[in-house]
Amino acid sequence: MYKGVLYMLLSSLCFAVINIFVKTLTNSYDFLSDIQEIQNYPAFELVFFRSVVSLSICMAIIRRKKIPFFGNNKKWLLIRGISGATALTCFFITLKHLPLAIATTVQYLSPIFTILFAIKLQKESVKPIQWIFFAVSFSGVAFLGLAGEKSLHIDPKWLLLGLFSAVISGIAYNAIMKCRNTDQPVTIVMYFPLVATPVMLVLSLVTGFVVPVGIEWLLLIGIGALTQVAQITMTRAFHADVAARVTPIKYVGAIYAVAAGFFIFDETLGLYSSLGIILVLLGVLLNTFLKQMKWFTPKS
Secondary structure (H helix, E strand, C coil), rough: CCCCHHHHHHHHHHHHHHHHHHHHHHHHCCCHHCCCCCCCHHHHHHHHHHHHHHHHHHHHHHHHHCCCCCCCCCHHHHHHHHHHHHHHHHHHHHHCCCCCHHHEEEEEEHCCCCCHHHHHHHCCCCCCHHHHHHHHHHHHHHHHCCCHHHHHCCCHHHHHHHHHHHHHHHHHHHHHHCCCCCHHHHHHHHHHHHHHHHHHHHHHHCCCCCCCCCCHHHHHHHHHHHHHHHHHHHHHHHHHCCCHHHHHHHHHHHHHHHHHHHCCCCCCCCCHHHHHHHHHHHHHHHHHHHHCCCCCCCCC
């Protein structure tokens, strides 16, 4: 009955596991020390490995379906690839420098920036009450940036980088919308790793390529493979149920992040950070619910 909800829960769980793998590889956390000491990987290399796996899968699908490799709407496909790769790289860097729950929550601002860019690019309109919801979310970021919780060692510059990642994600999502009537979904997905693979390989070599050993291979391949599973299950969630029911479920990822941060990475959130997370998610969720209401029909 609630197959869509189950798909979205699985998708959110996959993304949460990906974030755990990334934070483990960028910080050399020792919770796997009984198995192997983990090396410290730069974000560029993690994006590279993720992209290699994704590109291989996408190319196989395109070859099987005999779809034009470079697609049709090349301008927006390229924008999608560049913006997506940039946003993910910035997000992976914030996972290294911020508590897991905070880095994840700031990234959840991307739907707001998607709406803001869509005003110009998609000719969408915004209800006055939505600006209040936007303000609620951004006030949450302000709370996250308060210096009162020095034990968390939150540097405002990493919050700004996370915010920048959410902004660029908004551009990427608008590029996807620009291509939805011109290109196959697999082509749109493929442009991300198509752009990221060569760029991130060069940046990885310049900054010092870390040669994976042992269990690190499983973590790196797992990041790419779980990304595909997460994207597929998210797509199936929207096909199996109404958006109003499944969309809010993806924000359960914040709960996963808080739990993983506490039990795996020994991250304890204080008053300001907890309130900030709540406000960010509240603003985003209120916008989500509003857009799904039947009477909410913005003029294009």
